[in-house]
Amino acid sequence: MTDLSVVEICAGAGGQSLGLHLAGFKHELAVELDPTAAATLAANLQRLQPDDDVDDLVRVGDVADEAVWKPEDFTGKAAVLAGGVPCPPFSVAGRQLGSADERDLFAWAVEAAGRMQPEAVLLENVRGLNDARFAGYRQAVVDRFATLGYTAFWELLEARDFGVPQLRPRMILVALRPEYVDYFAWPEKSAVTRTVSGVLGDLMAANGWSEEYLARWMAKADRIAPTIVGGSKKHGGADLGPTRAKRAWAELWTDGHGLADRAPGEDWKIEDHPRGPKLTVEMVARIQGWLGEEYRWDFEGRKTSRYRQIGNAFPPPVARAVGVSIAQALGKKQKPSTIPAPRRVHDEVYRLLRDRDEALTAERIQQLLGSTMSIEKIIQRIEAIALDFIVEVQSRGGRPTYRLGAWRAFRGQDDHDRHIAFAEARSRAKVS
Template sequence: MSSIELFAGAGGLAIGMVNAGFQHSAVVEWNEDACQTIRENIDHYETGGSSFDLYMGDVRDFDFGPYAGQVEVVSGGPPCQPFSLGGKHQGFLDERDMFPAAVGAVNQTMPKAFIFENVKGLLRQSFSSYFEYIYLQLSYPEITRLPGEAWDAHLARLENIHSSGRAKPTYNVLFRLLNAADYGVPQKRERVFLVGFRSDLEIQWSFPEPTHSEDSLLISKWVTGEYWDRHKIAKAARPELPPRLRSRVARLEFLAPGINTKLPWMTVRDAISDLPDPEKCASPVIPNHVFSPGARAYKGHTGSPYDEPSKTLKAGAHGVPGGENMLVRDDGTVRYFTVREAARLQTFPDDYVFHGAWSEAMRQLGNAVPVRLAEAVAGSVATSLHVASN
């Protein structure tokens, strides 16, 4: 099944799409370092001897004409800074808002489905009208904005059409806020996914159910002890059960065996404990595993505990917020994650090499969709499309 990837960045969503069975016809990304990262990892994209067009430039300048009616899925993560809690919160007033370009791509290609991802800030109350606007544009991508028409006037026109029932939506659109940790990613990363299927296909679909849970992690740590045993941590060296969790763990102890069938959340220790300490042993064999000095904790930026999923890796508007991309060691000291460790937290393959200096590589990773989460959503979409075509 063919696809077009927009706003590809370092390629997290794009690789997840490939792992789910899609083959990219085109990949569009404006950042030179991100494009070089994709070029250096081309084997992860070109499966079965196939190839794709890598376009480095503004998606608004890309010619979608040759792909009209030729791709099953359009996917991508429109730049999220306009809606990010760490950004300037300008939304549709921000020149980096690329949702209009994403809608335009759907309109010009009319794929069978689309998958778009964005930060949870998109669901903030202050953006509710604009989120409705995005939703209705994706439902009726062919009803475009008129010359000189303000976005809210276009929204009103779409609302009138939708509420009157005069036109059936071209795409049936669903959205949900997903936590990557619930799908086996060792990171607490909440993202909004908007998924649409062309209505003429009459596909019934729902978001994939979570495979992992925090309750299961708590049970493995504080009830059975399996987590510590697996990591060969002696009882004397294990931390105390935090007071804030005591009542919750007490309730979990009384669950009937087997009632919780989900796997435990993955932790930072699960993800990186087999890598050598980069401060003590720089490894020339492991790509991007290089120590970066200067880490310090301060209010609001305290790093990620070893035995929890990491905090959300971030890119930042003016460099990387160090506290969000730090590891808290067992002794309480902190250090920056290496690029390879951050890639593990985003579930990129170990042979996936990131181009650019530490800050640039971390920017790419902070903007990426976790590969495992992308594969979960894309795989579910692929299954529905396959069933519909048979």
């Protein structure tokens, strides 16, 4: 299959959707849990794909609910499975619970790819997934994709390298069928770095803000923004992130404590706003990568909802860049000069435990690895692995032994705790 068709899961309001569309992809399906974000997605996909039935194109509900969709139904119908599965299981703000967080859908998405059998897979998540805490998790994802017939690559990309005026590092996974691997390369960085004042200057000046204040703000904001944080319905209204982010915004003479309904006008006084002006939702959208008419996107809902949709999105220019790389690989247009190393080992302790059907002491693990890794470091790695996998600990000669058991992550198991959590959530939603 060489057509550029995509099924997108956990699609949000469509940052990845727009980026993939601009890379040449056409949606066969998009699934999103939040109704307002889904309404945004539906309205825009209707404009981009006017010949399609948007009611069937965008489905609202839990992506793991087979009443919403079944991966097998799209076998042979879409070349790519893409998605931005929930971030809290891997973020510092979400306490990095990994597989213990009922919102973790990364392992499930891998299994969905095995059921759907696309030519390529694109999944993105927060930088926290790159921490040593999740080395075993990343290794399990790569290994499982290999079992399913794919070569998987992990890479940390920063939005600022692709024309987006903020940091926003994201962990990106691309998995490809073997025949496309030699044609894939990560996208090249943009030669131009955009800044906050560079993309927002016209909006800040739109309501007649004084030239003195505008000039001061333009100078202060001539730098990259901190990462936009969308947050969740559980945590307050719309503002520009936690305390550290607000301090970073203060250095740009921008007030991160909330959003404005409009740009500052002639009556704006510094004594009333010593922190500087607040951003509007439209401004935040530009900082997230919705830049110019080419990236036009209309958001449904009230201000806080629109801000969260924007803040939680995959910046469209980054999604576009990765989408182009995948499209070039699927089309086998040209072999790149630099191909990612497909078999990087993320966690050698995990790999050893997985491959050995026996209980091992830390000393034996050290010996088998033939490495200089200390016993203390090996035990630390095992403790981290045990957060996401069952690790059987026994004793042999007074020393603990370790055997790797099942992955704790939700992969579709009928008896997984996630089903209980989501059943309770649905019940609360009906009552409210």
